[in-house]
Amino acid sequence: MSTLLEVSGVSVSFDGFKAINNLSFQIAERELRAVIGPNGAGKTTFMDIITGKTRPDEGRVTYGDKGASLLSMSESRIAQAGVGRKFQRPTVFEDQSVADNLMMALKKARGPFSVLAFRPDEEDHAKIAKLAEEIGLSGALHRKSGELSHGQKQWLEIGMLLAQEPRLLLVDEPAAGMTPTEREHTTDILREAARTRAVVVVEHDMEFVRRLNCKVTVLHEGSVLAEGSIDYVTKNEKVIDVYLGR
Ligand SMILES: Nc1ncnc2c1ncn2[C@@H]1O[C@H](COP(=O)(O)OP(=O)(O)OP(=O)(O)O)[C@@H](O)[C@H]1O
Numbered sequence: 001m002s003t004l005l006e007v008s009g010v011s012v013s014f015d016g017f018k019a020i021n022n023l024s025f026q027i028a029e030r031e032l033r034a035v036i037g038p039n040g041a042g043k044t045t046f047m048d049i050i051t052g053k054t055r056p057d058e059g060r061v062t063y064g065d066k067g068a069s070l071l072s073m074s075e076s077r078i079a080q081a082g083v084g085r086k087f088q089r090p091t092v093f094e095d096q097s098v099a100d101n102l103m104m105a106l107k108k109a110r111g112p113f114s115v116l117a118f119r120p121d122e123e124d125h126a127k128i129a130k131l132a133e134e135i136g137l138s139g140a141l142h143r144k145s146g147e148l149s150h151g152q153k154q155w156l157e158i159g160m161l162l163a164q165e166p167r168l169l170l171v172d173e174p175a176a177g178m179t180p181t182e183r184e185h186t187t188d189i190l191r192e193a194a195r196t197r198a199v200v201v202v203e204h205d206m207e208f209v210r211r212l213n214c215k216v217t218v219l220h221e222g223s224v225l226a227e228g229s230i231d232y233v234t235k236n237e238k239v240i241d242v243y244l245g246r
């Protein structure tokens with residue numbers, strides 16, 4: 001499979017502290033990848049660098065068929081180029097229905113100039129129905145988003161990101177605060193999403209990561225400590241030492 005994103009030799013310091021230290025990481029088109037690591041390992045900072053929120057001191061970040069540098073692009077350009085990101089706290093419009101939230105995301109995907117003239121047609125309504133099915137909210141389309149459970153709001157937010165058809169989706173700790181059943185459903189959504197795009201998931205919950213059934217990258221002190229299947233990395237001595245704090 002061809003490479004979609006390549007991070008090479010990236011470092012960033014905050015007040016002299018190296019949060020990311022000579023990090024190299026690659027993700028292929030339509031790959032699902034889990035990123036784990038102890039608190040402060042640099043997982044969120046890594047996503048901040050890809051999305052242009054944080055600029056590294058050194059290194060390269062290239063993306064897409066032509067290997068364009070993301071480091072010379074603004075945050076909004078990076079988003080337009082197909083990099084979507086889900087933050088931990090859902091940011092759905094609570095007063096609006098699930099369908100309206102999805103429709104707004106679809107509208108946004110058309111770009112700033114089409115927003116004013118946007119009139120949803122049948123195809124758009126069909127897209128909303130399909131998205132709702134993908135995130136398991138078909139039965140809740142006309143409910144006010146504020147009435148949804150925490151897990152359902154997270155799914156809605158994932159649906160709103162999917163509406164924008166990202167080529168690379170970054171998701172930071174999606175299972176935090178979810179019930180076990182909600183977690184299971186979340187892994188299904190992410191696995192399904194990764195059939196048509198690359199998805200990078202940061203998560204602490206090992207059961208969740210195991211269910212994703214994908215390659216795992218372990219970050220530690222801003223670099224890759226180990227990479228491989230969940231069984232491989234959880235048996236890796238360096239990883240065990242880090243998690244046991246040795
Ligand atoms: N903007 C910033 N200014 C100063 N220090 C920062 C900044 N962002 C991150 N850091 C520091 O960089 C290190 C890595 O932080 P990061 O949030 O990337 O870790 P993480 O792996 O996401 O941790 P967690 O699992 O707790 O979410 C931490 O020591 C953090 O305090």
Ligand SMILES: [Mg+2]
Nearest residue numbers: 043044045172
């Ligand atoms: Mg984090």
